[in-house]
Amino acid sequence: MSNQDWLTRSTQAVWHPCTQMKRHERFPLVPIASAEGAWLSDFDGKRYLDAVSSWWVNLLGHGHPRIKQAIRTQLDQLEHVMLAGFTHRPVIELSERLAALTGLGHAFYGSDGASATEIALKMSFHYWKNSGKGEKCRFISLENSYHGETVGALAVTDVPLFSATYAPLLQRAIRVPTPDARLAQSDETPSAVALRAARALENVLRKHAGETAALILEPLVQGAAGMAMYHPDYLREARRLCDQYQIHLIADExxxxxxxTGTLFACEQANIRPDFLCLSKGITGGFLPLSCVLTTDEVYQAFYSDDVRDGFLHSHSYTGNPLACSAALAVLDTLQEEDILALNRDKAERFSRLMQPLATRGDVRHFRHQGMIWAFDVETERGDFALAFFAAMLQRGCLLRPIGQSVYFMPPYCLTDSEMSQLIEATCLTLDHLAQGRTEGAAQPPLP
Ligand SMILES: Cc1ncc(COP(=O)(O)O)c(C=O)c1O
Known part of the structure; x- marks a missing residue:
């Protein structure tokens, strides 16, 4: 069957995420038949370089042999068992390994990122309730934050396109200024911007700490804000203030x-430990849905009691699925045994050098880089920039989805120098063509 056959059937039967479906009348879906490494292939044999790791999940490359093998082996032993009342090897080993890596010794599992956010928010509130402080029922989040789109997660998300419609359903979080380094005034350093935002946080805490359970933030990079990057001083200050004003710090990683971001977890760059660490996306290398909330002994102990209602009565059917946990173990094995972070450091240096022609373009603003993420803002008059750029890059065989005027690369770690060069060349050509008012082809409208 051809691309055309599949996309006709898909638009009839599948309600696609984050999409106004009517737009597919004009912008066709891209049906994908297979994938390997950094490449996706459609049913007509066209290939696309996946420069956004398929919504940031595909950490090591598509079809990674070690992850595939781990899932196959697990499949022959145990595909699933409910985690209430039962346990199994992959979930135990994964929890132990994550505890050793983070110093957070208790792992609670969900399926998607948003379910991890929900778990952390509920757990934080419930901790305070069990501690006789049930009035601590509000949350603080950063401007332009994104923590998922279920009703609880949306309340701490600050992307009006996603949240405004549902405002009557949401217990909206208290918003504090973002430490986004792009907001530097005159000659302010990124650290000075971070400290200014931290002072604003302290002002809010002075007023609201008594009614607040937790501050939730995305450490170092606010992804859906267009890869807004900030200085680790903000995290250090946030940790200090959360301790001082007795609220939890939830790190959404x-x-x-x-x-x-260059270290296994972004919080390491500020040398802090959050009270809750939310993980998902890359945890299984993009193979299976899995999320996890890690927390401290102190939080865990507040739930440990003879009264069932003091326990954390939250569950998802697929909590701690053995196949997903075995994929996560294979990801950790690969990262550690192949010293991927050290390789990435060298690779990132080379990639940054390759990007100089892009970074120094006249229409590029705020070129920024953190670990294996690069981003820049494009100065353009085009209201349709994101869509036009996305469509033109697809024609050139690259998958990139700008967020507004921010273009970012978040490739799988297997990306090679020559693939990165291809991507940069296609990006420069596309920016040139769009600046000349040309639009090529048509594709799905891009949203984060
Ligand atoms: C920082 C952050 N938190 C939460 C989520 C939600 O994850 P999911 O889409 O798996 O629900 C995302 C997704 O992009 C995210 O970037």
Whole structure:
């Protein structure tokens, strides 16, 4: 069957995420038949370089042999068992390994990123309730934050396109200024921007700490804000203030965990430990849905009691699925045994050098880089920039989805120098063509 056959059937039967389906009348879906390494292939044999790791999940490359083998082996032993009342090897080993890596010794599992956010928010509130402080029922989140789109997660997400419609359903979080380094005033350093934002956080805490359970943030990079990057001083200050004002710190590393920012977890760069660490996306290398919330002994102990209602009565059917946990173990094995983070450091240096022609373009602003993420803002008058860029890059065989005017590369770690060069060349050509007012082809409208 051809691309055309599949996309006709898909638009009839599948309700696609984050999409106004009517737009597919004009912008066809791209049916994908197979994938390997950094490449996706459609049913007509066209290939696309997956420069966004398929919504940031595909950490090591598509079809990674070691992850595939781990899932196959697990498949012959145990595909699933409910985790309430039962346990199994992959979930125990994964929890032990994550505890050793983070110093957070209790792992609670969900399936997607948003379910991890829900778990952390509920657990934080419930901790305070069990501790006789049930009035601590609000949350603080950063401007332009993104923590998922279920009703609880949406309340701490600050992307009006996603949240405004559902405002009547949401218990909206208290918003504090973002430490986004792009907001530097005159000659402010990224650290000064971070400290200014931290002072604003302290002002809010002075007023609201008594009614607040937790501050939730995306450490170092606010992904859906267009890869807004900030200085680790903000994290250090946030940790200090959360301790001082007695609220939890929830680190949402769903997008940035597992080496994306250059260290295994972004919090390491500020040398802090959050009270809750949310993980998902890259945890299984993009093979299976899995999320996890890690927390401290202190939080765990607040739930440990003879009264069932003091326990954390939250569950998802696929909690701690053995296949997903075995994929996650294979990801950790690969990262550690192949010293991927050290390789990434060298690779990132080379990639950054290759990007100089892009970074120094006249229409590029705020070129920024953190670990295996690069981003820049394009100065353009085009209201349709994101869509036009996405469509033109697809024609050139690259998958990139700008967020507004911010273009970012978040490739699988297997990307080679020559693939990166291809990507940069296609990006420069596309920016040139769009600046001349040309639009090539048509594709799905890009949203984060
Ligand atoms: C920082 C962050 N938190 C939470 C989520 C939600 O994850 P999911 O889409 O798996 O629900 C995302 C997804 O992009 C994210 O980037």
């Amino acid at each position: 769903i997008a940035v965990g597992f080496g994306r």
